[in-house]
Amino acid sequence: MAEQAEDQEQEVSSGAAREPVMDAPGGGAPAPEEPDEANPEAGPENVEFSTGGKSIEIGNFRVFLDLRMPEFDMGPCKAYSADNLRRDEGSAFAVVADPALPTRQEHINFLTGMHMAGQIDLLDSEIAYWPPFGRNTMVLFYEKPAGGRVVTGESKKATIDEHEIGTVVIEPLMGVLQSFGEKNLAHRNIRAGNLFYADPLRQKVVLGDCAATPPGYAQPLVYETTARMSADAAGRGSGTIMDDLYALGMTLAELGIGHRPLSKLGDQEIMDLKLAKGSFQAIASQERLPLVLIEPVRGLLCDDPEERWGFAELNAWLDGRRTKPVQANSEKRAARSQNLSGRDYYTVRSLAQGMAKNWVSALAPLRDGTIEIWLRRGLGDNDRAKALADAMRQLQWAGADKRAAEDVLVARAILIMDHQGPVRFKGFSAMVDGLGYMLSYDVQHGRGPQRFADVIVRDIPAYWFGRQEGFSPEIQKLQQVYKNLRYYVQQQSAGYGYERCLYALVRNQHCLSPMIEQEYVVEISQLLPALEKAAESASEDSWPVDRHIAAFIATRLEDDIEGQLMAMQNPSDEVEYSRAIISMLAIVQWRHGPDNLQNLSHWVARLMEPAIKVFHSKARRERVETEIPKLAKRGNLVELYNLINDEQERRKDQSEFVEAVAEYSEAESEVFDLESSGPARLELAEKVGQQAAAFASTMIALLTVSALFLMHIF
Template sequence: MPAHIKEIANELAHLQQPVEFEDKFRLLPAERLPELQSPGTLAIAAASLKGNNSLFALICQKEAAPRFSMIRLMSRVACPVMMTPVGSGTVVFPEDNVRRFVLVYERPSGKPLIPEAGHPVPKIDEEKIIGGVIHNLLPALRELSSRTLMHRAIRPENIFMSSDGRAMLGECLSTPAAYAQPVLYEPIDSGMAAPSGRGDGGVLDDFYSFGVLLAELAMGGSLLKGKSDEEIIEAKIKLGSYGALVGQTRVPLKLMEPLRGLLSDDPYERWSMQDIEMWANGRHLSPKQVPLPPKAVRSISFAGKDYLTAPMLANAMRLNWSESKALIQSDHLDSWVRRALSNDDMGDLIVLAERTSHALATTGSGEDRAVSASIMALDPTAPIIYKDVAVRVDAIAQAIALEFFEPGKVEQFLDIIRMKLSQAWVTSQTRTKPEFIAIIKQIEHLAQNVKSMVPGYGMERAVYAGNEGWPCMSPLVGDHYVDDIKNLLPALENMVASGRIEGAPVDRHILAFALNHMRGNFDALLKRFEDPFNRDVYNGASLRILSDMQKQFGPASLPALSAHMANLLIDSVENFHNTAFRKQLREAVDNATAEGKLTTLQSILDNSQIKDQDQTGFDQAQMIFSNLEAQATWLEQGGLVSDENVRLVSDKTSAVISGVCSSLALVFMTIAWVF
């Protein structure tokens, strides 16, 4: 198993009880099937509840999540020589009450070509290769090509051979695209990319892998045995894939054409499905031999070695970043490209990269961008290279998700997005492709999500916005596989009930995942999450988002989560001034907690209207008390019989008596005049 993929079989040894899945299957975790295990999964027996099909299931891990969008498409393919899922989704295992993702397949009739990666590939007679492998797998390749679906897992241990020598393609959905592929089986640019950054690619990537498989079957053993991944890449760049893999080895004459065609390093010259079918039908083709990169009239010294071609130098710069920055700062690279390679266009791109670095000098990352852009100029076919990151342009979102918790990687991916290195890569291509438009739109969508770094957005949001169906990566959900927001609150309920969450059950990943699936505008609420040390505000905002989730997606009752949030916010009840009101609120909180109603709890504990009413009543009470206190003090100090008060009262009394007398006199005068 590749070192970058976590082994989970031992972690799941405690799973023993059968569990029903989708009302169609019974999973039997006690019966392990290691011969059917894909990297990073656990293979177990399965049975159909409605038939007699012999089945097996793969329990997947969320750290290297399955290809969600491809699962739906592959499940519609009916091809007897390729494994396609008959069931998929999440299921809760009773031993630990943890939700996990499962893929269900029909069991293959054959056995793996080799038991596991690294074992030598058996040599097979050319006629058996043509009949049992090429012709037998043509329907699978045809289905994939016609639907523009990428398998990205064609390798020896994923080929199943029947007793009569007929091949079948294994499954390709349990881990991200090409994540478990050996560098040997990947085209040069995909091999240069990190496993996390290879992406779906295109159907021609599968044809290349198919060509490597045929070469290993024809010659036996392991091609380029003993060489490291970097040595394999260097050999392919230097000699071309066909030259590096086949070399001077005698190849069966009938297989020479397909090997040359499938192993072409130029995707535009690599054999397509039409070419393979034409050859299989007896038509001889003459694959165009892709010329090797032009050699310079003199070498350039870099990192202790001499290089004569631009792609070889670009590959060396990828592996020696600090030395690359020093090379860019000097004028040696531009001079060598123009004089030794006679390539002024490439030189202009390198000069442009240097100028851009000066413009970004204040950000501290200008030199790094210059190196990345210079590598693009030297080898436009290479993936995007930036510091420790090597990623294909269509795999940036996937790489962010897979390497999110790797130290320093998130910052580097953020630089790639903000510096528009994806757009620069597209611009550097000598040939344009229609899919570039969709790729640029995807990158712009990612850029929109990272424009704001407030909780709910940023790189966490890029993970879920850029990868359909990617499970929530928050540590707060533990081992639960939460790819559907309806399962988020039950997972948090389980974690709280088991005592594994102490503070607020909301972090940046929870927010980003939730807001990527929820309806409504929460921008105002997100501001309350900006200061995690202001616990009252943060906890109140957490209750609000959780209650909105329960309102939109259920479940109806969350007693453990409600009790937890009530405990976090109970101090807010004690902050109310009205004693009777406090008692009523405590009773209401207890009732809401017992019912598991976060929405009711939120209306009590995080309700600004109630708080305002209490404060208004308290302010009025304070004012009345102040007035009464002032009057009491005035009386105590003899204010009632003081000279000033007596004079004031006398003046008022005199005025009243004078007014009454004047009125009476006026009345009497009026009566006398009338009568």
């Protein structure tokens, strides 16, 4: 399972804790050395050193690098004290995102500058250079809540009376969920460890950050529903408001019992217990819940989303009205177990999890029909048994690649057992709405894209969609997103592949091209300024567009560039390849600027030689070559592209070329005729001469004979 971030456990004092160096990005890599304080060239110009310590100005804020505020950390994203330079009142803090984890742009856009009761105020966000990283990353600025953290590290016991939880906790959090729901968003960071008192009197709570990490990444596993808990932390998915309501129920349980539920158990033990007994019964069997909280906790921890409490039931409970009791919703247990790798399983979801953990061993009981029989006889589940039989028949129709077909069978069997759970394939586990985040995590943490590519090429998500019941707008939306992924993965040329999938699935994924990755380019408008900086040290034979940049442009630019991507499929065609790259960059500059890109223009100018070959006229090529340096100085890629793509000039050049070719062909034909017909003409002349000589000699002979005859007579 991917690295899972935990809440901070240490005691937090009222002042900011001091911690000189922030963790390195990527969850474990060594941190880059900090800029040398004695060397002004070691870091950015806006790093200052004062009696208060080292600080850096980012936008309208000054962030203190040596004043850590760990109570506001969000998983691997660390928090620092900050001053709002535009306001004298209030205090702020900065959450520095881990650049190896994508942030949530929709949440940033929604919350920035908005005051919402129950949610900490997001004042602003900036992409900025962060000295401990030695690179750019996203920094989020929040208003510091006045009352401190609800659950502290020493006692873990919240200072909220259980009879006041309704007004202090539930009411403000319901307001947040309703506001998020109106935007079709889910918070996905609701937990007791992310609660703060909004005021010094501690009459209301507010939720902390929900945008610095992928959805659900920082959540303890116990806070995830039975459907999502078996996914890797990075692949838990965006979820819905129903997942937030479940997390609210677990939050109430933690506040009531004074510590995180099931904290003494490991992750696998928590999953096994929740699958075996159901979420509420798992908590109730191990923890002592306050009597007043049993009803809302039971309703919110219902494992069936259709039966789970919503706003109506919560409001009724707050008003003191009785609500419909939630029935026990643990899964149906089989009369006899299904054994797999020496362990007995009694429910289909627990068996699905067991198959995912024992991939190789799962194939045998599938092929010999043991699991199908267990479904029919042990559970009386003929629908699942029939689906499994159909999957087995498809295996028999498989071609030469039997191993791949067997892997697909196991993956489909898992989805048959647990159709609401994640897509699982040979160690890969992610919800369908979390596949993009899982791909991002794998690529940036050394695993690479192969696991994701295997899942997509084998069409496992399509089978997941086919197993869903009823109509859901969220599922319909997901299907639209995923319909092109298989085509993208199967294409090997620039602008496609896993890179295209990554930027299509993760809206806030920064471009991972090695040329500009350190610049943290999230928006298309940031691309060319980053390339302008990269052009300062670019090698003369390198191209300013690689696979990542081509895919980034294809997904972020509103214009259709499929024609340019098609031209890039054949790098050996230097003319079309170079023209396609110049065209893509010119369109980006035309749409998003900036107007002056001298470094990038000179970089492109050095690579324009193949594109100049499109002109046939030597004089025209020389004129274009003369114009290129002049236009490069102006930093306008559009003008450079128009120089080699002037349709009027190209038509004129083509027309002149056709005429020249025709004239040349005609002249060459005449020369050929003259050169090739010489011997024939000599032979003809000789023959005609011989004929003339013969005729002349005959006439002379006749005349002579006639003269002699006349002389004889007379």
